[in-house]
Amino acid sequence: MDIPSLIVQLISGALGGNAAGSLSEKTNLGTVGNSIAGAIGGGVGGQILNALLGLGGTAATSGLDIGTIISGFLTGGFSGGVTALVIGLLKSRFAH
Template sequence: MNLAALIIQLISGALGGNAAGALSEKASLGTLGNSIVGALGGGVGGQILSSLLGLGGAAATSGLDIGTIVSSFVTGGVSGGVTALVLGLLKSRLAH
C-alpha cells in the first residue's frame, strides 16, 4: 500500500462526498458527515478500485508520479462520492 496514494484518496474522497451532497440535497449528510463518509469511502474504495483495476502497481517501486496521483484522485473521489450518496439516500429513506 502506498501511503501517499492513500492520503490523496482520503482527501479526494472527502471532496467527492461533499460534491455528491451538494448535487443531491435530499441525500446530503451535512458538510461534516459528507466529508467523513466520503473520506472513508475514498480510502477504502480507492484502494479496492486501484487493486481491481491494477492501478498504482508501478508506483510502489518507482515512487509517486503524475499517473499515480491522478488515478488516486479519481478512484478516491468517485468512491467517496458514491459512498456518501448511497448512505445519504439510505438515511433519507429510513427517516421517512
C-alpha cells in the first residue's frame, strides 16, 4: 500500500462523496456524512480498483508521479461517490 496514493484516494473520495450527495436531496447525507462515506469508499474502493486494474504495481515502484495522482483521484473519486450514493439511498429507503 502506497500511503501518498491512499491520501489522494481519501481526499478524492470525500470530494466524490459530496458531489454524489448533492445530486439529490434523498441521497444527501450532509457535508460531514458525504465526506466520511466518500473518504471510506475512496480509500477502500480505490485500493480495490487499483488492484483490479493493475495500477498498484506501478505506483509502488515509481513513487508519487502525475499518473499515480490521476489514477488515485479517479479511482478514489468514483468509488467514494458510489459509496456515498449507496449509503444515501439505503438511508432514504429505510428511514420511512
